[in-house]
Amino acid sequence: MIQRLSHVSIHVIDQDAAYDFYVHKLGFEVRMDQKMDNGFRWLTVGPKGQPGLQIVLMPTAPGPMMDQETSDALRTLIRKGVLGAGVFQTSDCKQTYEELKSKGVEFMSPPTERFYGIEALMKDNSGNWFSMTQPKEAYETDRAQPVCS
Numbered sequence: 001m002i003q004r005l006s007h008v009s010i011h012v013i014d015q016d017a018a019y020d021f022y023v024h025k026l027g028f029e030v031r032m033d034q035k036m037d038n039g040f041r042w043l044t045v046g047p048k049g050q051p052g053l054q055i056v057l058m059p060t061a062p063g064p065m066m067d068q069e070t071s072d073a074l075r076t077l078i079r080k081g082v083l084g085a086g087v088f089q090t091s092d093c094k095q096t097y098e099e100l101k102s103k104g105v106e107f108m109s110p111p112t113e114r115f116y117g118i119e120a121l122m123k124d125n126s127g128n129w130f131s132m133t134q135p136k137e138a139y140e141t142d143r144a145q146p147v148c149s
Contacts, residue, residue: 007044009056010085011074013126015043018057021125025103026088028055038064047088078127081108085128093118093134100132 012018022028028045031054035041040063044054060078062071077083090096093111097120101107108121108129117136123129 004052006052007054007056008086009058010124010128011058011060011078011083011126012124012128013060013075013078015041015057015059017125019043019045022055022057025100025105040064081123081127081129083128085124085130087131087133090132090134093120093132096120096132 010018019030019033022045023030027048029048031044031046033041033043041059043057045057046053046055060066060071060074062068066074097107097111100122106123108123109119111118111120111134115136116133118134120132121129122132
């Protein structure tokens, strides 16, 4: 029986640059950084508050997993920004947007109210885009006014 999702892969153009982006700009922890016998670098990161999740920063270079043609096609798609990689949840989208913007993170849209909460769209340094979302429950709790009787 499947118990949980433990690893997800994000294809990146340059692992060293991706390391810098995810660790120094987003504040993620390095979970594993290991060179394998075949020269492949197994590099995983994850949000500090979510120790059970490892995000594999997967290189797009040709090798055992893909040929040159596939590598070139994948790099083109990533750079065009057509690959949405996921949703990062935050308790304060507007504050996190300002913090990350000041660190040089590129945003495709500022925080915007949606039916599900507040969302800003951002890109990593390879071109993968993410939704950064403050769920409606947290957003409504923050806006709730005390009731006086």
